[in-house]
Amino acid sequence: xxxxxxxxxxxxxxxxxxxxxxxxxxxxxxxxxxxxxxxxxxxxxxxxxxxxxxxxxxxxxxxxxxxxxxxxxxxxxxxxxxxxxxxxxxxxxxxxxxxxxxxxxxxxxxxxxxxxxxxxxxxxxxxxxxxxxxxxxxxxxxxxxxxxxxxxxxxxxxxxxxxxxxxxxxxxxxxxxxxxxxxxxxxxxxxxxxxxxxxxxxxxxxxxxxxxxxxxxxxxxxxxxxxxxxxxxxxxxxxxxxxxxxxxxxxxxxxxxxxxxxxxxxxxxxxxxxxxxxxxxxxxxxxxxxxxxxxxxxxxxxxxxxxxxxxxxxxxxxxxxxxxxxxxxxxxxxxxxxxxxxxxxxxxxxxxxxxxxxxxxxxxxxxxxxxxxxxxxxxxxxxxxxxxxxxxxxxxxxxxxxxxxxxxxxxxxxxxxxxxxxxxxxxxxxxxxxxxxxxxxxxxxxxx
Amino acid sequence: xxxxxxxxxxxxxxxxxxxxxxxxxxxxxxxxxxxxxxxxxxxxxxxxxxxxxxxxxxxxxxxxxxxxxxxxxxxxxxxxxxxxxxxxxxxxxxxxxxxxxxxxxxxxxxxxxxxxxxxxxxxxxxxxxxxxxxxxxxxxxxxxxxxxxxxxxxxxxxxxxxxxxxxxxxxxxxxxxxxxxxxxxxxxxxxxxxxxxxxxxxxxxxxxxxxxxxxxxxxxxxxxxxxxxxxxxxxxxxxxxxxxxxxxxxxxxxxxxxxxxxxxxxxxxxxxxxxxxxxxxxxxxxxxxxxxxxxxxxxxxxxxxxxxxxxxxxxxxxxxxxxxxxxxxxxxxxxxxx
Numbered sequence: 174x175x176x177x178x179x180x181x182x183x184x185x186x187x188x189x190x191x192x193x194x195x196x197x198x199x200x201x202x203x204x205x206x207x208x209x210x211x212x213x214x215x216x217x218x219x220x221x222x223x224x225x226x227x228x229x230x231x232x233x234x235x236x237x238x239x240x241x242x243x244x245x246x247x248x249x250x251x252x253x254x255x256x257x258x259x260x261x262x263x264x265x266x267x268x269x270x271x272x273x274x275x276x277x278x279x280x281x282x283x284x285x286x287x288x289x290x291x292x293x294x295x296x297x298x299x300x301x302x303x304x305x306x307x308x309x310x311x312x313x314x315x316x317x318x319x320x321x322x323x324x325x326x327x328x329x330x331x332x333x334x335x336x337x338x339x340x341x342x343x344x345x346x347x348x349x350x351x352x353x354x355x356x357x358x359x360x361x362x363x364x365x366x367x368x369x370x371x372x373x374x375x376x377x378x379x380x381x382x383x384x385x386x387x388x389x390x391x392x393x394x395x396x397x398x399x400x401x402x403x404x405x406x407x408x409x410x411x412x413x414x415x416x417x418x419x420x421x422x423x424x425x426x427x428x429x430x431x432x433x434x435x436x437x438x439x440x441x442x443x444x445x446x447x448x449x450x451x452x453x454x455x456x457x458x459x460x461x462x463x464x465x466x467x468x469x470x471x472x473x474x475x476x477x478x479x480x481x482x483x484x485x486x487x488x489x490x491x492x493x494x495x496x497x498x499x500x501x502x503x504x505x506x507x508x509x510x511x512x513x514x515x516x517x518x519x520x521x522x523x524x525x526x527x528x529x530x531x532x533x534x535x536x537x538x539x540x541x542x543x544x545x546x547x548x549x550x551x552x553x554x555x556x557x558x559x560x561x562x563x564x565x566x567x568x569x570x571x572x573x574x575x576x577x578x579x580x581x582x583x584x585x586x587x588x589x590x591x592x593x594x595x596x597x598x599x600x601x602x603x604x605x606x607x608x609x610x611x612x613x614x615x616x617x618x619x620x621x
Numbered sequence: 622x623x624x625x626x627x628x629x630x631x632x633x634x635x636x637x638x639x640x641x642x643x644x645x646x647x648x649x650x651x652x653x654x655x656x657x658x659x660x661x662x663x664x665x666x667x668x669x670x671x672x673x674x675x676x677x678x679x680x681x682x683x684x685x686x687x688x689x690x691x692x693x694x695x696x697x698x699x700x701x702x703x704x705x706x707x708x709x710x711x712x713x714x715x716x717x718x719x720x721x722x723x724x725x726x727x728x729x730x731x732x733x734x735x736x737x738x739x740x741x742x743x744x745x746x747x748x749x750x751x752x753x754x755x756x757x758x759x760x761x762x763x764x765x766x767x768x769x770x771x772x773x774x775x776x777x778x779x780x781x782x783x784x785x786x787x788x789x790x791x792x793x794x795x796x797x798x799x800x801x802x803x804x805x806x807x808x809x810x811x812x813x814x815x816x817x818x819x820x821x822x823x824x825x826x827x828x829x830x831x832x833x834x835x836x837x838x839x840x841x842x843x844x845x846x847x848x849x850x851x852x853x854x855x856x857x858x859x860x861x862x863x864x865x866x867x868x869x870x871x872x873x874x875x876x877x878x879x880x881x882x883x884x885x886x887x888x889x890x891x892x893x894x895x896x897x898x899x900x901x902x903x904x905x906x907x908x909x910x911x912x913x914x915x916x917x918x919x920x921x922x923x924x925x926x927x928x929x930x931x932x933x934x935x936x937x938x939x940x941x942x943x944x945x946x947x948x949x950x951x952x953x954x955x956x957x958x959x
Contacts, residue, residue, distance in 0.1 A: 203727060234752030262754070262770070263933040288729055288752070291671050293932030331725040338718045442806040444713075444740035446765070457743060533713065537740040542712055584722050590681055590708035 182611040183555055183571045186604050190575065191326075194582035198326040203287030205236050209318035210243025213284055214251075217244075217316060223252045225281045228273060230258045230266060231289055244284050263292040267303070270294060274309040283315045290317050326585050333464060339577040340466035341366065341525035342544060343570070346551045347477045348406075348518030350569045352420075353552050355494040355514050356561025357413065360424040362522045362548055364431035365405055366541030369398035369526025371435045374445040374536025386449040398530070399523035405431060406519020410512035420515075428545070435538035444537035447530070456531030466528050473521070478566040490514060495562030551576045554604045575604055671701040672729035674927060677719035679734035679760065681708040683870075684896055685916050686734060689758060692920030693732065700928045702729065713737040717744035724751045730770075730927045731755045735762045738808060742767050754930055758919045760809060761939075771926040773919050773940045777809045780912040780944035781816020784865055784891050787910040787946055788817070788833065789824050791889040796831040797862025800855045802841030802848050802871045810843070810867040813893060817865055836861070841871035848874025856882050863889040869899030869911065876907045895947050897957065904952035912944035 204212075217227055229244050231237040238259065245255045258269040274280055289295060294303075295315050304311040325331060336343070345362050352359050376394040377386050386394070409427055413420040439445060458465050481487040492500040493510050501507045529540050555572020557564025579600045583593045674697050678686040694704040705728070709716035713736040723731050724747060731748050735741045735757060742764025748755050754770040761772055788799065801817070804810040818835075825832045836859045841848035848871030855861060856878060864879075866872035872892030879885040885907070892899050895913025902908045922940065929936045952958060 200726075205727065232752040234750055237752050263931050264935070266933055288672065288727075291729065291931050293934065325726050328725060331722070334718075334721045334725050338721050444737055446739055446742075457747070529714070532743065533717070533740045534743050535740050537713060537737055539712070539737060539740075540714060542714075581718075581722065584705075584707060584719065585726065587705050590706065593708075 181571075182608055183568060183575060183604065186607060187571055187575050187578065190578050190582065190600075194326040194578070194586065195324045197586045198324045198582070199322055200325050201320050202323045202325070202328070203320045204318055205231075205240050205286045205288075207239050207243040209286070210240040211247045213316060213318040214244045214247035216319070217248065217282055217284060218251050218253065220316075221253075221281045224254075226254045226277070226279065227282050227284055228256045228258060228270070228280060229284045230260065230269070230292075230295065231285055233259045233261050237286065240286060263294060266292055266294040267299075270303065270310065271307055274307045277309040280309045280313050283313055285315060285317055287317050287320065290315065326582055331581070331585065333467070335577050335581045336467050336470070336574075337464045339573065339580075340464075340470045341529050341541075342547050342551060342577070343470050343573045344473055344525040344528065345518075345522050345544060345548045346555075346569045346573045347473055347566060348521035349548045349552050350555070350557055350564055350566055351477075351481070351490055351514045352518045353494075353549075353557050353559060354490055354561060354564045355511055356497075356559075357420040357511070357515070358424065358549070358559075359406070359409065359515065359518050359522075360421065360545045361405065361409065361427035361431055362518070362525075363541035363544035364428045364435065365402045365519060365522045366526040366529055366544055367435040367538050368405070368431045368438075369402050369523040370530040370536040370540050371439045371445070371538050372401055372536070373398040373527060373530050374447050375438055377447045377449065377536075378445060381448070384448075386447065386452070388449075388451040391447075391449045391451045395527045398527055399520050402523025402526065403516050403520035406522070407512055407516035409519075410515030413515070414508045414511045432538075439536065439538040442538060444533065444535035444539075446535045448534075452531045453534060456528065456534065466532065469524075469528065473524075474566060474570055481566050486510070486513075491562055547576060548573075550601050554601060554608065556608050572604075576601070670703050672703075673726065674702050674704045674730045674732060674924075675719065675723035675726070675728040676704055676706045676732040677709045677716045677723075677734075678706060679709055679736060680711050681706070685894060685914075686759070688916040689734075689920040689923075692917045693924050694920075696921045696924035697927070700924070702924075702927075709734075709736045711736055713740045716741060720744040720748055724748055724753060727751075728753060729931070732923055732927075733757055733762075734760045738763045740764075745769070754927070756923055756927060756930075758923045759916075760807070769938075770930055771923070771936065771938055771940075773922045773926065773942065775809070775914040775919075776941035776943045777812035778816040779941075780893060780914070781813035781818075782820045783816075783912040783944055783946050784813065784893060785817040785820025785824075787891050787912070787948075788821065788863060788865060788889075791891065791909045792833060792863055794831050796828075796833045798834050798836045798859055799863045799865060800852065800859070800861050800875075801835060801838040802851055802864060802866040802875060803838050804841060804843040804867050804871070807843065807867075813867050814838075814865075833863075841866060841874065843868050843871055845870045845874040845877075848872065849878045850874075852878035853881070856884070861888050863891070865891045867893050869894040869896045869902070869908075872908055872911075873898065873902060876902065900947065900952055900955060900958060903947060903949055904955075904958055906949060910946055910948045913947045914944055915942050918942060 227248055229241045231241050241257045245257055248255045256273055260266045260269055293299060300310055300313055349359060373394050376397050380390050405427060409423045412418050413423045455465050460468055489505050489510050492505050493507050497507050530536050551573035552569050554575050555568035557568060579597055583596060676690060676693055678690050681687050690706045697704045707719045716736045720731060731753055741762060745755050745762060745767040749768045757769055757772045759774050762769055801814060803814055821833050837855050839851040839855060841851045848866060852875040864875045866875055869892050872890050875890055876885060879888050890908045892908045892911045895911045899911050903911060926936050
């Protein structure tokens with residue numbers, strides 16, 4: 174048990190954070206969806222009996238349609254008469270009510286969701302005023318599904334959000350973990366995301382000539398973006414290993430060059446839209462209910478974990494980071510490994526750029542601003558040593574989750590945005606400190 | 622490997638958990654229409670919060686957006702709505718995250734100052750799909766296929782024209798050499814400079830002498846330090862008579878550079894915005910005049926439009942507030958500066 178705690182200090186931090194947010198974000202939830210619809214229908218049957226006449230009034234979105242459909246099927250199965258009104262905005266509700274109710278004798282109830290309870294045409298006084306015109310609306314009552322208390326942080330939609338909206342950070346963090354295990358650093362990742370996005374968009378613009386881009390063509394565009402970032406990564410690797418310029422400076426220079434190049438290529442600071450079904454599916458589509466960026470991320474994490482723990486190259490990376498001289502003497506191609514690691518980091522960054530391009534359906538030269546700091550924070554909080562030789566992909570996954578959860582939870586808890594910066598910094602510091610303390614304690618424990 | 626698979630399993634478990642299924646077990650005391658206990662319930666009592674509005678501001682380090690946020694919050698509160706304010710920090714990625722969060726929180730309405738008028742499109746579309754109305758203020762969204770329920774901003778083109786008129790007024794019949802401190806990234810600033818140029822071009826037409834000549838257009842970043850650096854550079858190359866800066870911070874940066882070069886009393890500055898520090902500078906004679914905007918009104922009207930939208934009332938879907946020229950005489954009578 175103790176050993177588990179020491180090995181997984183960051184997991185404990187993550188769990189504690191989640192528990193904290195679970196308490197801090199408890200709020201009233203007003204459900205919209207099939208379950209809420211069925212519940213409301215049962216409520217109406219209990220109140221008005223089986224042969225009631227009900228009108229469902231909601232908006233046009235998918236979840237609202239599902240809600241309305243659930244109310245309808247549940248009520249109709251118990252013999253009630255149901256009419257569904259889908260309004261594109263509250264202003265059209267009144268007309269819909271009049272059209273439906275004018276030919277009728279009596280209507281018992283209007284079913285809507287919590288948002289609908291605020292709509293002007295459904296307010297009691299307005300309905301009464303309308304009743305002089307349409308008698309059926311006299312005494313009609315408006316009902317919404319029952320609400321409940323639940324942490325807004327712990328909803329399926331939000332937990333998916335936390336990972337999905339940070340998937341680019343998660344993916345770049347894999348490459349950064351390898352780079353940092355080699356005792357290196359890569360500050361250029363944020364700019365490379367932007368450069369990849371712009372390159373993908375420009376190539377797509379060239380091949381499409383105003384038409385939607387076909388899937389094979391789009392794949393080639395994406396490959397171009399990834400390849401180019403891999404080359405930039407390889408460049409930083411070569412300059413920092415063969416010319417012995419510190420990686421910090423090399424990648425700082427590339428950070429500036431890549432950002433400038435992205436703006437220059439784009440020709441304006443605005444995003445270049447891409448019309449591609451494949452890209453839209455990659456960025457916003459879901460497979461088995463899971464957003465595609467998360468699936469890509471899961472595949473990459475599994476593959477890189479196996480690569481780092483089960484392959485010779487993976488072990489070489491640790492050896493190079495731990496003690497390059499010893500590694501060289503044991504026959505490890507130190508320089509080659511270093512260049513390869515930077516290139517891999519670049520390629521992963523390019524892939525993250527493609528994901529971001531897909532998410533926004535455009536190549537925007539402003540993307541990825543400040544990513545480098547978030548990624549490095551995630552890697553270090555995940556237990557990877559900046560001195561090299563130490564670190565795990567799983568640790569990085571947890572570290573990135575911690576960063577993502579802190580960020581999201583602060584928003585969900587409604588913390589003021591200035592205070593957020595302070596709290597964010599403090600929490601990262603605390604997580605990193607805990608990681609250090611854990612190591613210290615572990616050493617003392619094993620020394621005894 | 623086992624740990625990884627555990628984690629991944631946890632991840633999948635998280636993705637599969639459906640809090641909606643708890644609807645029936647979690648009983649509630651706050652529901653406004655507890656129809657099970659009362660077959661003919663009353664409509665929601667007014668004391669309870671009617672809902673939440675999410676506002677993702679472009680940047681809260683610029684007082685302009687802070688004023689919008691404060692007034693939006695105050696006005697919404699009057700009508701029973703809470704407002705969450707988030708700082709997008711000019712980052713479309715952050716703004717998209719905010720919108721995702723608002724959707725997860727099921728807010729009543731979303732307000733944004735788009736961090737990029739095209740790239741923010743897919744995020745707005747998601748809100749559209751979730752049935753949440755999206756409003757913009759100050760900056761407009763031009764992405765294709767998205768529905769914006771209402772916009773209110775400044776008539777920047779008209780403001781630019783006013784700035785041009787102020788420039789002509791300040792330089793008199795002699796004309797002169799002008800530096801423009803631009804911020805091309807913001808479409809609002811492009812409109813300002815376009816309006817400015819229309820008036821200046823009309824003035825110059827058919828004129829032999831006393832023309833107003835634009836000798837340089839530099840990026841002032843809309844910021845004090847960048848405006849300072851750009852003006853200092855321009856002073857090396859040109860004998861300037863006037864500066865038009867697209868907002869107050871860059872105008873004040875220009876003043877610092879002119880002051881250092883001991884040219885502050887010879888060179889006229891026209892700013893834009895009418896922020897408090899800008900108005901103060903006009904009072905002190907550092908800036909000649911500003912076309913002023915009305916951020917407080919933007920915040921209030923946005924909140925009112927949301928209420929009107931929910932009420933099913935009519936309102937202007939796009940409303941541009943004209944700017945007004947603010948000179949030294951106005952500053953001296955301004956109660957805000959007393």
